[in-house]
Amino acid sequence: xxxxxxxxxxAVLGGAACTKEVSELAYEVGSLIAERxxxxxxxxxxxxxxxxxxxxxxxxxxxxxxxPGDLAGEANPFVHIALPTxxxxxxxxxxVKSADAAIAVxxxxxxxxxxxxxxxxxxxxxxxxxxxxxxDIHQAQNAAEAVELAFxxxxxxxxxx
Amino acid sequence: xxxxxxxxxxAVLGGAACTKEVSELAYEVGSLIAERxxxxxxxxxxxxxxxxxxxxxxxxxxxxxxxPGDLAGEANPFVHIALPTxxxxxxxxxxVKSADAAIAVxxxxxxxxxxxxxxxxxxxxxxxxxxxxxxDIHQAQNAAEAVELAFxxxxxxxxxx
Amino acid sequence: xxxxxxxxxxAVLGGAACTKEVSELAYEVGSLIAERxxxxxxxxxxxxxxxxxxxxxxxxxxxxxxxPGDLAGEANPFVHIALPTxxxxxxxxxxVKSADAAIAVxxxxxxxxxxxxxxxxxxxxxxxxxxxxxxDIHQAQNAAEAVELAFxxxxxxxxxx
Amino acid sequence: xxxxxxxxxxAVLGGAACTKEVSELAYEVGSLIAERxxxxxxxxxxxxxxxxxxxxxxxxxxxxxxxPGDLAGEANPFVHIALPTxxxxxxxxxxVKSADAAIAVxxxxxxxxxxxxxxxxxxxxxxxxxxxxxxDIHQAQNAAEAVELAFxxxxxxxxxx
Numbered sequence: 157x158x159x160x161x162x163x164x165x166x167a168v169l170g171g172a173a174c175t176k177e178v179s180e181l182a183y184e185v186g187s188l189i190a191e192r193x194x195x196x197x198x199x200x201x202x203x204x205x206x207x208x209x210x211x212x213x214x215x216x217x218x219x220x221x222x223x224p225g226d227l228a229g230e231a232n233p234f235v236h237i238a239l240p241t242x243x244x245x246x247x248x249x250x251x252v253k254s255a256d257a258a259i260a261v262x263x264x265x266x267x268x269x270x271x272x273x274x275x276x277x278x279x280x281x282x283x284x285x286x287x288x289x290x291x292d293i294h295q296a297q298n299a300a301e302a303v304e305l306a307f308x309x310x311x312x313x314x315x316x317x
Numbered sequence: 318x319x320x321x322x323x324x325x326x327x328a329v330l331g332g333a334a335c336t337k338e339v340s341e342l343a344y345e346v347g348s349l350i351a352e353r354x355x356x357x358x359x360x361x362x363x364x365x366x367x368x369x370x371x372x373x374x375x376x377x378x379x380x381x382x383x384x385p386g387d388l389a390g391e392a393n394p395f396v397h398i399a400l401p402t403x404x405x406x407x408x409x410x411x412x413v414k415s416a417d418a419a420i421a422v423x424x425x426x427x428x429x430x431x432x433x434x435x436x437x438x439x440x441x442x443x444x445x446x447x448x449x450x451x452x453d454i455h456q457a458q459n460a461a462e463a464v465e466l467a468f469x470x471x472x473x474x475x476x477x478x
Numbered sequence: 479x480x481x482x483x484x485x486x487x488x489a490v491l492g493g494a495a496c497t498k499e500v501s502e503l504a505y506e507v508g509s510l511i512a513e514r515x516x517x518x519x520x521x522x523x524x525x526x527x528x529x530x531x532x533x534x535x536x537x538x539x540x541x542x543x544x545x546p547g548d549l550a551g552e553a554n555p556f557v558h559i560a561l562p563t564x565x566x567x568x569x570x571x572x573x574v575k576s577a578d579a580a581i582a583v584x585x586x587x588x589x590x591x592x593x594x595x596x597x598x599x600x601x602x603x604x605x606x607x608x609x610x611x612x613x614d615i616h617q618a619q620n621a622a623e624a625v626e627l628a629f630x631x632x633x634x635x636x637x638x639x
Numbered sequence: 640x641x642x643x644x645x646x647x648x649x650a651v652l653g654g655a656a657c658t659k660e661v662s663e664l665a666y667e668v669g670s671l672i673a674e675r676x677x678x679x680x681x682x683x684x685x686x687x688x689x690x691x692x693x694x695x696x697x698x699x700x701x702x703x704x705x706x707p708g709d710l711a712g713e714a715n716p717f718v719h720i721a722l723p724t725x726x727x728x729x730x731x732x733x734x735v736k737s738a739d740a741a742i743a744v745x746x747x748x749x750x751x752x753x754x755x756x757x758x759x760x761x762x763x764x765x766x767x768x769x770x771x772x773x774x775d776i777h778q779a780q781n782a783a784e785a786v787e788l789a790f791x792x793x794x795x796x797x798x799x800x
Contacts, residue, residue: 162711162719194523195720220720226760228645228735236645237678237703237720237739244548244564245434248408251710254722268450269433273406274427277709289429291452323558324552356559381559383783387575387599389484397484398542398559400576403727405709412549415561438548444511567756568729587759590772594752595728611751611772 163218164310166303167197167279168253169270169287170204170263176184178262180285182207183298185259190217192307197222197254199247200231200238204261222251234245249273256310259302260286262291324379325471327464328358328416328440329475330407330431331424342445343368346420346461351378358383358415360408361392366421370395378459382410392457410434414465417471420463421447421454441470485540486632488579489519489581490599490623491592491625492526492585492608500584505607506579506621512539514629519544519576520562521554526583531556544573571595576633581624582615590598602631646701647793649786650680650738650762651689651722652753653687653746653769661745664767665690667782668742673700675790678735679735682730683714687744687762690719705734732756739793743776763792 168191170182186208189196191247196212198205198222209219213234217303224244231238241247248266252258252273257280260267274281275292280301283293294309296302326349331343347369350357357373359383369379374395376440382396385405392399402408409427413419413434418441421428428447435442436453443463446456455470457463488511492504507528511518511536518534522543529543537557539614543557546566553560563569570588574595575581579602589608596603597614604616604624616631617625648664649672669691672679677697681688683704685743690744692702696717704718714721724730731749735741735756740763750769757764758775765785766776777792781786 162721190367217687220722222722228737237648237701238645239705239722241733242566242736243407243567243568243733244410244566246404246410246435246563246565248410249405249407250722250724250726253725254711257724265433265437269430272426272430272433276406276430286449289448307745323560357748379559381561382721389576392516397486400488400542400544400561400572402572402729403575404729405573405727407726411561411563411565412594414564417484542773548769549690565729567759571727571729571731587755591752591759594748594755598748598752599730609772611770628699 163193163195164307165197165254165256166194166220166310167251167258168204168208168266169198169251169258169267170208170260171267172201172203172205174203174207174262178204178285179207181299183211184262185261185284186211186217187215188299188303190215192303194307196218197251199224199235199251200235202232204263206234206300207230208261214275222247223253245269252277252279256313257282258304261305262286280313281305282306282309324354324356326420327355327467327471328412329369329422330412330419330428331422332363332428333362333366335364335368339365339446340368342460343422344372346422346445346464347378348376349373349460349464350378353375353464356381357410360385360412360436361396363393365414365424366388367395369394369422371477378455381417383408407428408432413438414438415475418467419441420445420467423447423470425463441467441474443467443470479598485515485517485578486629487519487576487578488516488628488632490530491520491573491579491580492528493589493591494523494525496525496526496529496584500526500607501529503621504583504637505533507583507606507625509537510625512537514625516629517542519573521545521556521573524554526585528554528556543630544569544576563618567591574599574601577601578635579604579628581628582618584590593632602628602635604628604631628633646676646678647790648680648737648739649677649793650741651687651691652681652734652741652750653691653744654750655684655688655725657685657686657690657745661687661768663691665744666694668767668786669687669694669700670698671782671786672783675786677790678703680707680745681736682734683718685715686792689715689717691744703732705737707718712759713795714745728752735760735762738762739796740765740789742767742789745769763789765792
């Protein structure tokens with residue numbers, strides 16, 4: 157394994173339980189992030205998070221799970237680096253702060269809190285069939301468009317800093 | 318000073334900057350919480366938080382500020398117990414978990430994250446001229462209705478536990 | 479109830495389980511803090527924390543418990559304001575940051591982490607039958623001396639800011 | 640890059656400033672962790688953390704920095720995955736919880752808080768010229784012994800779970 161410089165980190169936000177259709181969407185998002193060489197950051201649990209991690213794993217990408225509980229064993233099996241924080245929902249803000257950009261796939265109130273932190277902290281957030289409550293959530297039509305947009309926003313942000 | 322048992326704790330959520338009109342609304346909310354014997358919990362900063370704390374102070378109520386930074390001196394002058402957490406935005410979830418019910422007065426993305434945590438964690442939340450994105454935000458028309466509703470929801474919740 | 483300005487906040491640090499002798503010491507510390515008009519901050523659980531809170535309550539003082547878990551019901555019965563953080567052990571640093579000075583009564587590894595945070599963050603810490611690993615822990619011989627010293631250190635610190 | 644299963648995660652604890660001698664020791668610890676295929680977790684800052692990350696990088700290892708502040712740019716240049724938590728010193732407990740075992744190299748009060756969390760949470764901790772305040776800190780004589788011991792303790796722990 158060789159690591160050259162810092163990788164783009166993309167957070168995937170979404171529920172710990174989801175439909176098969178949403179799961180397939182999250183899988184595609186994860187695999188496209190890995191194909192572009194991005195590191196996938198997520199909450200490390202099931203549902204959208206697990207599907208995205210599986211997608212990334214299948215393309216040889218690296219996945220990081222920032223867990224709410226105390227045990228690495230809580231992570232889904234496709235998390236390479238499981239970081240148990242013991243912080244409960246407060247860990248949501250760490251996921252956001254750690255990302256260069258975020259993609260929200262569906263999701264409920266937990267995802268809403270993460271979207272709110274993105275908007276508050278200026279982390280670009282792309283939405284896929286998720287909350288459409290604010291014009292600053294960049295709505296995408298499909299996984300390819302979402303990942304393309306997220307990398308572009310991450311690059312713009314890095315360029316502006 | 319005498320303390321008999323635990324007091325009802327009502328969180329007031331809202332922006333660190335606000336218009337005069339919103340400030341007056343927050344002041345009224347704070348004063349009504351204190352009149353009913355509630356403890357006011359908030360983020361301890363300016364704007365809605367400061368106006369609500371001033372309202373509570375003027376009625377002899379107790380105010381608690383759960384601050385994002387490291388210094389008690391960051392608190393507005395109407396916070397009696399300033400708790401500097403050094404957690405940044407992660408402190409938002411503590412405000413929510415500490416409350417028996419919450420009242421959101423106006424507010425932007427930070428307030429949105431707190432409303433999301435209320436919805437996620439089952440803390441009843443009343444809205445006053447704030448985000449109307451979910452039916453579980455109990456919208457109120459004025460300060461009196463908001464405080465009445467918040468105490469009622471706090472009582473129901475305690476009864477059900 | 480009337481609140482005039484900010485009160486001195488003294489943290490009492492110590493184990494969630496302790497001997498009868500240590501419990502009596504903590505009770506005395508709590509009661510002396512309250513007699514001097516201080517607010518008692520602690521982790522809100524049993525053992526040293528509960529005994530200190532009971533002491534403060536018996537003298538009409540105000541007690542605040544910054545809890546590791548999600549539920550206010552975890553607090554000992556002598557906590558007036560129970561703040562459930564859901565942060566686990568990470569809440570230890572909030573106890574320290576919230577205090578003007580701290581008194582460690584006996585205690586094990588959790589207390590050690592809190593003493594370390596006091597030393598790191600410059601919060602004066604008084605020791606009573608606790609870790610004697612650093613000259614900056616102000617060792618006291620009894621409860622009266624510990625509380626006297628804590629208030630004096632808190633005042634000096636406030637004066638220097 | 641290919642990732643097969645979870646890697647052993649070793650935390651390196653130590654000060655953000657240190658002598659040349661301690662820095663060389665930390666460098667050697669980092670390089671030996673990477674040679675054994677471990678992932679290095681640390682606080683992401685300078686001093687011991689930077690030297691250990693550099694050592695790991697030079698052997699092609701992966702380094703993760705769990706930062707106290709809000710910006711990835713705070714990380715030392717040898718951190719591959721920078722995770723800004725915005726939690727201040729509360730992030731110390733995440734470093735500990737994320738590790739299978741820890742090695743403390745020298746260090747002051749911040750390191751002491753991390754050692755205390757290791758002892759509290761049952762994360763095996765090896766000491767190299769650091770605090771010798773408890774028999775459960777496994778003291779090592781040199782970097783090779785420390786890393787050997789840390790991997791052994793991590794394996795025993797995993798086996799026992």
